[in-house]
Amino acid sequence: MGQYGKVWLVGAGPGAQDLITVRGARILGEADVVLYDALVTAEMLELCPNAVKISVGKRYGQRSAAQEFINQQLIECAGKYQRVVRLKGGDPMLFGRADEELTALEAHGIEVEVVPGITTAVAAAAAAKQPLTKRGIARSVAFFTSSTAPGHTDEVAIPSTDTLVQYMGGREAIATAQRLLAQGRREDTPVLVIENVSRPDQRIERITLSQLAHGLDTANGPVLVMLGEAMKARAIPLK
DSSP: OOOOOEEEEEEOBSSOGGGSOHHHHHHHHHOSEEEEOTTSOHHHHTTOTTSEEEEOOOOTTSOOOOHHHHHHHHHHHHHHOSEEEEEESBOTTSSSOHHHHHHHHHHTTOOEEEEOOOOHHHHHHHHHTOOSOBTTTBOOEEEEOOOOOTTOOSOOOOOOOSEEEETTOSTTHHHHHHHHHHTTOOTTOEEEEEESTTSTTOEEEEEEHHHHTTOOOOOSSOEEEEESGGGSOOOOOOO
């Protein structure tokens, strides 16, 4: 077995350049090569001006690199460079396919370090000034996605919690809403839809679960759907 460099799985956060962690920015700036996701912004890549940059973007409904090919690229890069960064949108350990990449790298004896990032749900809650938990109203939160691995066609169960956050929820909005209504969720359950979280073109929309069942009018940016009583807009106190 040849000598390998070290690989860092770095969370870029939701998109804004200044929402990456200090550690993540430092490691990115020291990288020899950076393999980055489709959701990583051009501004984020400015933090690694001297690194070789390789796009390995994966976007729903669009042609993208297969995960096995990405794994192989990481191994090959570790054989050529001493400091390899796999830059992922959000946090690597939440819907980031980190398990597959960690397994592939560890099988070759390659040293790996994970640098967490701000996951999009937390950034979305901050952008909307809408806490995911609220005393007396919401004490449990679940993050879920309807995406499944290739070959897995079983319908993903929707968690039963006070606040639900669906990643990549734009295309699945109608199906998700219909299932929740069938499970007994009220039609007037508050829903927040956040597109392009933390970016200049961020868009926040307040609707109800019954409106969600009719679909969303969104652009091509990543969409997060948050719903539950904690998402109800706060009443502005009279002065």
